[in-house]
Amino acid sequence: MFTRRLLKLTVVAGMAGILALRLQPAVAAATRITFVTDWKAEAEHGGFYEALALGLYKKAGLDVTIRQGGPSIDNMQLLAAGAVDFAIGSNSFGPLNLVQAGAKDVAVMAAFQKDPQCLMTHPRSDIKSLADIKGKPILISSGSVNTFFLWLKAKYGFTDSQIRPYTFNMAPFLVNSKAIQQGYVSSEPFIVQQQGGFNPQVYFFADYGYPSYATLVMVSQKMVDAHPEVVQAFVNASIEGWFDYLHGDPSPANALIKKDDPDETDALIAYGIKTMKAYGIVDGGDASTLGIGGMTDARWKEFFDVMSDEGVYPKTLDYKSGYTLQFVNKALSLHLAKP
Numbered sequence: 376m377f378t379r380r381l382l383k384l385t386v387v388a389g390m391a392g393i394l395a396l397r398l399q400p401a402v403a404a405a406t407r408i409t410f411v412t413d414w415k416a417e418a419e420h421g422g423f424y425e426a427l428a429l430g431l432y433k434k435a436g437l438d439v440t441i442r443q444g445g446p447s448i449d450n451m452q453l454l455a456a457g458a459v460d461f462a463i464g465s466n467s468f469g470p471l472n473l474v475q476a477g478a479k480d481v482a483v484m485a486a487f488q489k490d491p492q493c494l495m496t497h498p499r500s501d502i503k504s505l506a507d508i509k510g511k512p513i514l515i516s517s518g519s520v521n522t523f524f525l526w527l528k529a530k531y532g533f534t535d536s537q538i539r540p541y542t543f544n545m546a547p548f549l550v551n552s553k554a555i556q557q558g559y560v561s562s563e564p565f566i567v568q569q570q571g572g573f574n575p576q577v578y579f580f581a582d583y584g585y586p587s588y589a590t591l592v593m594v595s596q597k598m599v600d601a602h603p604e605v606v607q608a609f610v611n612a613s614i615e616g617w618f619d620y621l622h623g624d625p626s627p628a629n630a631l632i633k634k635d636d637p638d639e640t641d642a643l644i645a646y647g648i649k650t651m652k653a654y655g656i657v658d659g660g661d662a663s664t665l666g667i668g669g670m671t672d673a674r675w676k677e678f679f680d681v682m683s684d685e686g687v688y689p690k691t692l693d694y695k696s697g698y699t700l701q702f703v704n705k706a707l708s709l710h711l712a713k714p
Contacts, residue, residue: 408432408609411442411450413463416635418647419561419590420463421628422486422657422667426616428627435608443635454480454593461609464591466490467678468522470697471688479596482698484610484668486617487589488660489581491650492523493560495567496576497552505578506531514541514548514556523557525685526585545570561650565643579654586678588670589656591698599699610702614667617657618708621648658708667708670700 412420423441426432432439442459444450451469454462455478463486464470470482494513496502502511509531515524515538527533541557548556549571558564560579567575592613599606620628625648633639651657661669672695679694688694 410461416632421620422617424628425620431612435612467587474697482591484592485588490587490589491559565646665704666706
């Protein structure tokens with residue numbers, strides 16, 4: 376129940392067979408959009424739910440249906456197969472994995488400038504930074520081995536010998552004062568406080584230079600080419616939704632979130648909102664000048680260079696075909712008035 380976000384990191388398996396699954400385009404009418412998230416409904420999807428709840432998508436001429444993801448839903452495969460129109464890519468690996476598989480889908484917006492991934496420890500004097508975790512056992516999911524752990528290896532010299540299997544049960548971490556575990560900075564630390572009765576030490580990857588975007592809005596290249604006005608309308612409404620969710624009244628979105636996922640509590644949602652604001656996850660970084668959703672070629676190159684150096688992607692991969700700046704960097708959110 377409380378480890379819902381951690382499965383998201385799994386790198387899409389069997390992507391080579393995706394093209395064979397591609398269906399006819401799901402968009403029967405340009406204004407009807409099915410948007411699948413990367414996990415069960417939560418505060419980290421709040422801006423999209425806010426745009427739906429406030430009628431911002433409708434105002435933009437779109438009839439949007441949000442489908443929540445989950446542990447058994449491979450949203451990247453659904454997008455590549457044409458079974459949905461838009462999808463959330465959890466991190467920068469998603470678009471590049473699809474490029475490597477030959478799928479024609481692109482990231483058109485980065486709702487999160489900073490990936491919320493972190494490592495947590497109990498209060499302890501021997502760990503004061505990510506570098507101090509080198510050589511120590513870490514509880515991480517199998518998918519994490521091929522995502523953020525590659526960056527930890529490249530930057531800090533972590534090794535595979537540190538890996539301990541994370542079973543999506545937080546009990547081993549809570550009862551072992553020496554345990555180290557992955558988490559989302561916007562949710563797991565709160566759960567530790569509630570269930571463990573202590574404040575964990577949190578090492579937020581973005582504070583140490585982790586270059587991945589997160590909560591990327593992805594769509595087929597065919598949609599971009601045939602209906603750019605639809606993509607732009609979705610992006611603009613989503614940007615406005617995120618702005619209002621963080622700086623206005625989030626209750627309309629929260630009502631829809633709790634309807635889709637009754638396990639979400641008011642306290643957990645409030646913590647997520649507070650943390651996203653405090654860490655500048657949505658409107659910090661480049662979004663402070665480019666606007667919410669912004670992306671840059673330099674940031675994508677940095678991510679690709681690190682991962683290709685680690686052998687995740689071939690140096691010849693056309694990584695630029697996995698994203699487009701066509702619909703962002705217009706400073707839209709900077710011109711919205713805070714309520």
